[in-house]
Amino acid sequence: MIPRSAAALLWLGACLPSLLLAWSSGPAGAQPRLDKHEVTNREYAAFVAAQGHRPPGHWNGAKPDDAIADEPVVLVTFHDAEAYCAWAGGKRLPNVEEWQRSCRDRELDKLGMVWEWTSTLTPGRGGEGFRALCGPGLENTGCDCSHSYHPTWMNEVKGFRCTAAPPMAEVWPGIDRGAERWADRQAEEPGP
Numbered sequence: 001m002i003p004r005s006a007a008a009l010l011w012l013g014a015c016l017p018s019l020l021l022a023w024s025s026g027p028a029g030a031q032p033r034l035d036k037h038e039v040t041n042r043e044y045a046a047f048v049a050a051q052g053h054r055p056p057g058h059w060n061g062a063k064p065d066d067a068i069a070d071e072p073v074v075l076v077t078f079h080d081a082e083a084y085c086a087w088a089g090g091k092r093l094p095n096v097e098e099w100q101r102s103c104r105d106r107e108l109d110k111l112g113m114v115w116e117w118t119s120t121l122t123p124g125r126g127g128e129g130f131r132a133l134c135g136p137g138l139e140n141t142g143c144d145c146s147h148s149y150h151p152t153w154m155n156e157v158k159g160f161r162c163t164a165a166p167p168m169a170e171v172w173p174g175i176d177r178g179a180e181r182w183a184d185r186q187a188e189e190p191g192p
Helices: 004-024 041-051 078-087 096-104 175-188
Strands: 115-122 130-135 144-149
Touching (some): 041 078, 078 115, 096 115, 096 144, 115 144
Antiparallel strands (some): 115 130
């Protein structure tokens, strides 16, 4: 039998990396901050080089032309965008509500006229899991999230930006009671 205090310390040690990530997202109730601008070709090229990921088809090999290096990366699928965000410091794609709030609060810089992948599922044809895209709307003045595409589709006006990972309470409700429950189970089980 493991003493309750030792069991709690073991649990904390196992969860520490996740807890640190959650705490770095800000205080409880804080809204995640979206990256200031869309992911650029230059930023995406670092991901391609580090991960051996497939580059967008309009690049010359594994690098974009210098002329488009600081423009939003396009011709990427939802899955490409999701993989980049995870690689870029454990981030994720924003959902529609987060994107619209940041847009309305004028927290987003737009480098180009691209629609951005979000994590929000939308009804799709044949019951497939389409994803919402948010973008410029008419004349690049709106906070429009009216587009929906299959996660494997890509084109010249689909890009993305990332946001911080969700607070740990959203990932694992009851985390504040997790150590206590785990320690109770360990204390109840007979030891060697």
